Amino acid sequence: MLNVKDLAQFQLFVKMCASRTGQLLNLSALAADCGITHNTAKAWIGVLETSGIVYVMHPYYRNYGKRLVKSPKLHFLDPGLVCRLLGIRDREQLFINPLRGNIFESFIVSELLKHRLNAGLPADLYSWADNIKTEVDALIEDGSRIAAIEIKSGQTILPEFFNGLKNWIKYSGSPAKDCYLVYAGNIQVTQQDMHIISWDRTAEIECLTPMN
Numbered sequence: 001m002l003n004v005k006d007l008a009q010f011q012l013f014v015k016m017c018a019s020r021t022g023q024l025l026n027l028s029a030l031a032a033d034c035g036i037t038h039n040t041a042k043a044w045i046g047v048l049e050t051s052g053i054v055y056v057m058h059p060y061y062r063n064y065g066k067r068l069v070k071s072p073k074l075h076f077l078d079p080g081l082v083c084r085l086l087g088i089r090d091r092e093q094l095f096i097n098p099l100r101g102n103i104f105e106s107f108i109v110s111e112l113l114k115h116r117l118n119a120g121l122p123a124d125l126y127s128w129a130d131n132i133k134t135e136v137d138a139l140i141e142d143g144s145r146i147a148a149i150e151i152k153s154g155q156t157i158l159p160e161f162f163n164g165l166k167n168w169i170k171y172s173g174s175p176a177k178d179c180y181l182v183y184a185g186n187i188q189v190t191q192q193d194m195h196i197i198s199w200d201r202t203a204e205i206e207c208l209t210p211m212n
Contacts, residue, residue: 009034009035009036010044012034013030013034013036013041013044014048014053014085015085015086016030016033016034017030017045017048017054017074017076018076018081018082018085018086019086019099020074021054021074021075021076021082021099021102021103021106022073022074022075022099022101022102022103022104022105022106022109023073023074023102024069024071024072024073024074025045025056025071025072025073025074026071027041027042027045045074052077053076053077053078053081054074054075054076054077055074055075055077055109055110055113055123055125056072056073056074056075057072057073057074057075057109057125057126057127057138058072058126058127059071059072059073059126059127059128059129060126060127060128060139060141062172068128068129068130068131069129069130069131069135072127073127075105075106075109075110076103076106077106077109077110077113078110079103079104079106079107079110082103082106083103086099100153101152101153103153104151104152104153104184104199105137105151105153107199108137108138108149108151108182108199108202109125109137109138109151111202112125112138112140112149112202112205113125115202115203115205116140121142124140124141124142125138125139125140126138126139126140126141127139128148128168134164134167134168134171135164136148136149136150136164136165136167136168137149137150137151137164138151140205140207141207142207145178145206145207146172146174146178146207147178147179147180147205147206147207148165148168148169148172148174148178148179148180149179149180149181149182149205150162150164150165150179150180150181150182151182151183152181152182152183152184153183153184154183154184154185155183155184155185156185157181157183157185157187157191157196161181161183162181162191162192162194165179165181165194175193176192176193176194177193177194177195178206179193179194179195180194180195180196180197180205181194181195181196181197182197182198182199182202182205183196183197183198183199184198184199185198185199186198186200188201
């Protein structure tokens, strides 16, 4: 495998990456934790990305008068592999694991990517956050239209789930109808003109398939 000379160290690196799924990617901190150089960490992330194991979601750079976070987010594309690497053996362990929300977010990002790529579309999937922790988990750019997607692992819809989307609407001027909340429940409704989508119906999000 390209750039991998110490298999044991690489395996440690993969496990450390799994513990960071759904989080901002700090290559310097990751490299330090694994005892490797920054350049090696960058190269190994490239190996994982080229292999289809991880997706590095780059930030959306358009400036809406806020100082934006420019670090990418790291997503493992196979939740089963993440659980295996983290020692999560069953549903009960996953439910109480502190990384449950991150794993769920990465799972939904993986589904979004599959829908786009299977439809013959470019990924065009981005994250968005500013320096005061205003964020949206995923943006899909499709021409002049942008779908904003917030991802929550809770099964009950809470008012605070919409905070990131509301801030996105405020700063971007995007319409509420282009905003989606994907969560672990099974209710499919529209609230405050924003769409609430259950985890197993992400294909219904517009911008995931070619426009007619």
